[in-house]
Amino acid sequence: MVRFFQAFLLLTATIGCNAASAEKDPLEQARNYLRKGESKAAVIELKNALQANPENADARVLLGESYLKLGDGPSAAKELEKARDLGAPKESWIVSLARAYLLQDKPKAVLDQISPDERLNDMLRAQILGIRGLAHILLKQTEQAKESFDAALKFDSKASDALLGLAMLEAQQKRYKQAIEYANQSIAADSKNVNAWIVLGETKRLSGDLQGAADAFTKALDLQPFDIRARLGRATAYLASNKADEAQKDINEVRKSAGEVPLALYLEAVIAFQKGALQEAEDALVKVTGALPDHLPSRLLLGVVAYRQGKYESAENNLAQYVRTFPEQLPAAKLLAATQMKLGRPSEAIRTLKGLEDRASDDSQFFALLGSAYLQAKQYDSATEYLNRASELAPNVASVKAQLALGRIASGQMEQAVDDLKSAVELDQNLLQADVLLVLALIQQKKLDEAVAAAEKMKGKMPGDPMPHNLLGAAYMAKGNTEKAREHWQQALRLKPDYATAALNLAKLDLSGNNPDAAAQRYQQVLKHDPKNLAAHIGLAQIAEMRKDFESVEKHLTEAREKNPKALQPAVTLSRFYLARGKALQALEVARATLSDHPDHLMALQSLGLAQMANGQEASAIATFKKLVSKVPNNPEYRHQLAQMLYKKGEKQAAVAEWEQTLQQTPDYLPALLAQAELKLREKKYDDALKIAERIKTAHPKSAAGFQVEGDIRFAQKQFKEALPAYEKAFQSAPSSILARLLFQTRRALGQDKEAFDGLTQWLESSQEDVDAWTTLAMAYQESGRLREAVEAYEKAQSLAAGSTVIQNNLAWLYQELGSDKALPLAEKLLAASENRPEVMDTVGWIFVQNGKQAEGLNLLRDAAVHAPHIGQIRIHLAEALAQMGRKDEARKELERLLKEKKNFAERDKAEALLKGL
Structure with a gap:
């Protein structure tokens, strides 16, 4: 107003x-x-x-x-x-x-700088007092406004500003009759007062007298044909009377004489919106809000237009600005809440609607919307309560019944949900959502014959449509009848060859039948029809992972992300894949881009935190996980990951506090229990660690973790006899590579070499691709002097991990020890990886010396000795190389320095013998 x-x-x-x-x-x-x-x-x-x-x-x-x-x-x-x-x-x-x-909109400037100077004539003083009254109105100072208007009328009983200001005060209180009287008084004093006719017209418009308003504005235009206010006022009255053509004529006159007047643009936007020209309406409204950022009617309409266009961020920004000023405007609040739900922020939608229940006591749409928001927020009890109220207000609306059923399903009230869905189907035979939900609900209830019957009934209503066949396939699959399921899914594809849902279901069936080739073919077929299909891309990536074709995994995930640049799943999956493959920088790059597209999304935040952790960005990772914990304080995974990062950064007490908080909230959370046990083990608090191991065994009796922790504690105490049965129980419960290797080490520590080698060999028969186990076996063979067996095991490990410098280094050394001609080529290959790695420099240098590349080999051995002077073997090799090259004095000095500097080391006898020989 x-x-x-x-x-x-x-x-x-x-x-x-x-x-x-x-x-x-x-x-x-x-x-x-x-x-x-x-x-x-x-x-x-x-x-x-x-x-x-x-x-x-x-x-x-x-x-x-x-x-x-x-x-x-x-x-x-x-x-x-x-x-x-x-x-x-x-x-x-x-x-x-x-x-x-x-x-x-500077009423304070009026009151501070404009005053009725006594030297001015009475008419001007009356005008000024009238304008000061208007300033008080803008400041919501009603009493002061009335005082100014009354004072103005004492100077001039016909003062237009004062009479019209009093009309405004009355109109604000919706006392339109009194407002019209004041306007008429102004007209009676001066029938040619254009302002009076305009105020009269606007007051009549607000009172609902649209024809009277148009007549008043017309009178103003008779007096002043170019008056913008009268033109726009009449256009507004015409629009409210559904006379868009007449309104447009007045708007055109305004545009012709005054250009892009904001209110004229607003009315043009209203006309465009009524005609369905949304882009035209938006263009006009953007100009209005550019000139008048606080013009709330434009903000409201711009929000409505943006919502219709699917521009939900823009819709939310504009609607929120309107609702902040008018929080009890029910239609605007409902649309804002609907927008927030479209953006996946149901909690904000709930805040928008809560508190308006009394004003919406008979509004079924309001309660359906609020219930749906609670449903989306997974607050199922509240969802059911409000959806039930909506259903009571609109018992014959099928869509409300369907939403209520969703709430009941989510809160486990399956019997009532099925009843609601049956009602929805009966109320609206064309409500597809209810039919689908009914079949799915019956499947979930294991009422499979009823599910089949409901799907068959749906098939009768939708002849030639693939969806009922897809549901029949799901029902038969739940019954265990895979042939019938396959038959219906194939029929769905015959009816609609590009029906992706059926093809994806058949692909899952192929995978469960151990036929990944057929599944891959179906996924490819889906992508021919729909190149963006996420499920197909992800499915192909999973098949590639099963085949350990990691290059193809990356290819499929990258394609999924490129085809769906704003989708969360492929981006998160790709980031996790890079982490698993040790590509930490790529993981971080993807995670950052994902969070940019999905600000504050929990999965995006977690991916970023994990990537930061992998890249050693400890402070950043801690900040990210703290943000996650603040958003979901009761999520044990987020709190555990925060504790891990705090511990890694050296903030031990803070980490311990987070783990304790995690276990207070979720007492049986295994990762936190394991972390605490490991902490006690590092601190050599073995009794405390054993208590945690017992707690794990009690809380997770089917898990191997408790027994493995007990074995680790016993092993650390060199109680190998006690460690062995604990590891054996853990291995029986859940055989794994780490447990196979722990058993091997424990048996060897007990002197049970035969049992140790037999056990690890037996594990490798069923786990041929366990590179860590092959490496452990190879090292043990090498240590035991079984060099040829060590070579075979290293070669197997190398075939699985071709880039491992450790495996290549040890294998090259063994080749040289056995006199194999493979030693030098492998050493030359290792040369590039030897920089700043003294153990590799030693191997490569020694092989070079033994194979005619003495000068190059000697330089490498010297570098190795400089980098690791504490390793006696390297310095002995350097002395031997010098001796072989005839530089015995240098060899002697190197050995004398070594024996002087290191009193006790494993190769001392060898060094002394070599020195004597020189």
Whole structure:
């Protein structure tokens, strides 16, 4: 209400008129333009005049009044203030400057700077007091406003601003009859008062008298054909009367004389919206909000338009601005909540709607929306409560029944859910959602014959449609009848060859039947019809992973992400894949991009935290996991990952506190229990660690973890006899590579070499691709002097991990020890990996020396000795190489230094013997 009068009433400016002026006087030309309603032309004329004489105060006044006519408050105030500073008479600018301040929504400036000077005549003082009253209205100071209006009327009983201000006060209280009386008083005092007719017209429009409003605005236009306010007021009345064509004519007149006046653009947007021209409406509204950011009707309509266009972020921004000012406007609040649900933020939708229940006591749509928000937020009890209220208010609306059924399904009330779905199906035979949900609910209840019957009934309603066949396939699959399931899914594809759901179901059936080739073919077929299909891309990646074809896994996941750049699943999966393959930087890059596309999404945040962790960005990872914990404080996984990072960064106490908090919330959370046990083990608090191991065994009796922890504790205490049965129990429960190797080490520690080698060999018979086990076996063979067996085991390990420098280094050394011609080629291959790795420099250097590349080998051995002077074997090799090359003095000095520096080391006897031989 206040904004209407600000836009319509406050544009009035008193334009002086001097008929005696010379015809070519630019000021008189400007006045002529203003009389004809050509305000823009007047501005041009006056600017030209001011270029010639910038100190012309009269031109400044007239230019300010021209801007006022155009609704440009800032420009009007600027010119009028210049006129004031140039010494123009107060009576020439004071009223217009006051109106310019009001037009800028600066009521305080009016009250601070504009006052009814006693030297002014009574009429001007009345005008000023009337405008001050309007300023008080804008500041919501009703009593002060009335006082100003009453004071104005004492100076001039017919003061237009005061009478019309009183009309505004009455209209604000929706006392339209009294408001109309004040407007009529102003008209009675001066029937040619355009402002009075405009206020009368707007008041009648607000009271619902649209024809009376149009008549009043027409009267104003009869008096002043170029008045923008009257044109826009009448256009608004016409629009409310569904007379869009007549409204457009008035808008066109405004555009013709004044250009892109914001309110005219707004009304054009309304007309475009009513015609369904959404883009046209949006373009106009963007211009309005650019000029008037706080024009709330435009914000509301822009929100509605954006929602219709699927631009939900824009819709939310605009609707939220409107609802903040008018939180109890039910239609706007409902649309904002619906938008927030579209954006996947049901909690915000709930906050938007909560507190409005009393105002919406008979609004079934409101309760259906609130219930749906709770349903999306997984607060199933509240969802069912509100959806039930919606159903009671609209018992014959099938869609509400279907939503209520969803709530009941989620909260486990399956019997009632099925009843609601049956009702929905009966109420609306075309409500596909209810039919589908009914079949699925019956499958979930294991009422499989009823599910088949419901799907058959659906098939009768939808002849030639593949969906009922897809549901029949699901029902038969639940019954264990894979042949019938396959038959219906194939029939669905015959009816619609590009029906992806059936093809994907058949692919799963192929996979369960151990036929990945057939499944891959189906996924490829799906992608032919739908290149973006996520399930097909992910399915192909899973098949590639089963085949250990990691290059193809990356290819399929990358394609899935490229085809669906904003989708969360492929991005998160790709990031996790890179982490698993040791490609930490690529994982971090993908995770950052994912979070940019899905700000604050839990999965995106977790992926980023894990990637930061893998890249050693400890502080960043901690910040990310803290954010996750703050969002979901009761999620043990997030809190455990935070504790891991805190511990890694050295913040041990903080980590322990997080693990303790995790176990307070989820006492049996295994990763936290294991972390605590490992912590106690590192601190050598073995009794405390054993208590945690017992707690794990009690909480997770089917898990191998408790026994494995017990074995680790016993092994650390060198209690190998006690460790062995614990590891054996763990291995029996869940055989794994780590347990196979722990058993091997424990048996060897007990001197049970035969049992150790037999056990690890037996494990490798069934786990041929366990590179860690092959490496462990190879090292043990090497240590035991069984060099040829060690070579065979290393070669197997190398075939599985071709890039392992450790395996290649040991294998090259063994080749040399056995006199194999494979030693030198492998050493040359290792040369590139030897930099800053003394153990590899030693191997490569020694092989080079033994195979005719003595100078190069010697340099490598010298570098190795510099990098690792504490390793006796490297320095002995250096001495041997020097001796072989005839440089015995240098060899002798190297050995003497070694024996002097290191009193006790494994190769001391060998060093002494070598020195004696020199």
